[in-house]
Amino acid sequence: MSKSDPNRVLRGLPIVVGSLGAVLLFVNRILTPELTNSQSRADALGVLLSALLILTGLLWQQVQAKIPDVVQLIGEEKFELVPELPDTVKTELAWASHLLLTNTVTRSLVVIYQGKVLLRRGILPPKSEVTPGAILKRVYEKVKPVYLVDVKAYPGRIEFDYLPENTQGIICQPIGKEGVMILGANAPRSYTKQDETWISGIADKLAVTLADNIKIVET
Template sequence: MEAGTALRLHFTLNTHILNHIPKPKTSSFTLSSSSSNSSTVYSFRSPKPKRDFLADWVSQNDDVVRPLPIYVGTASLFAVLFNRAISGIAPVADAGSSQSRADLLTLGLAVTNILAGLVWLSIKPKSITVVNPQGVECKKLSTALPDVALTELLWAWESLSDVTCCRSLVIVYESSCVLQFGFAAESSAGSGEAVSVDTDKLMQGSVYQGVMKSGTQSYLANLSLYPGKSELPFLPSNTQVLIFSAVNCI
């Protein structure tokens, strides 16, 4: 994930990744500084999700689509047999007859459709249950960065949260956390404050070191079973999936 052309990001941590960027739309975000009462409004462009109506229809009518090849194959099979019965052609297939060769090919296709339908019925996809993060909402952004960089970072978060299931995003740049948005773990004091990212502890962890050495993305599909979860105390306790990414941008 590229957060912006104005930054050279050394490390990015997020719960999901953006696969494509659709047509943008204009949005705005208001950031209030804790050191003063002033607030700044940053305008940026966020993607507008593009809908695939055919895919939506198939997903909503799964029970109808799965047995459809069986119906088509069965109808084709009976159509071929009925055509051969009323056409006056000998019931025994003759390899020298073009009609017999066409019938055999059609029968093969019909049987293939039936088998494909049986396979579709035997495969049941696992239903995905949405998990609500157990934490508090957090919007921390380093105001030491230029306005252009802040705008790009906010655009990156808006893009991920709109078109993916991403619920938390943390960006570490030059040994400091420049962005922590989405849901975060609540502090032990129970005051409703989010746990801040301890960059020193994070960068010393095995997960971070492994990603930086390999220079590739690390995908943790089941974070609850991963021992390195203790290195990420700032994430909600029921975080399901995590993606570590080392990104270099010029």
């Protein structure tokens, strides 16, 4: 399902105004029995301004950003935390996941630390086991995030079978050197640079909390 463009009317306004101005100039010209030099110059200027308005409107129509298609993710709403985690870690994970699910386009979230799934929240399938594939291994090795802007375009998407099968966008964000946060969106190309910065900041904060509790988290 596609979202309607809230600026559609605004984008078409220059075309409407420019066209209306051109029509009024034409009517005024044919109804004027005798033209003066000053009126001719004014008409020429009016035609130029009308043309510029129409051109501006056409350009706005061309450069408008395409609103991503939003899908209904296949899965069920879940909120799963490892029971033996200390309260500090549980609180931090609950807080971080809530922020990401309510302030970004994230609809599915999985947090892994030291090879163990600590959190699953959002729309998710029944499968909870995570087997790191090539993409996730690269995130661990490089300690740099990977953003799959349009999942269906990546053959490696099959490794994310613990996310909804119709997930549209995925960010794999490292949590220090020992963890990773996998976020799934319901629309392709939907994460902005601001979202990525926000996600990185939350991951850094989680890394500190988990590192402080590393002996408790170890399995």
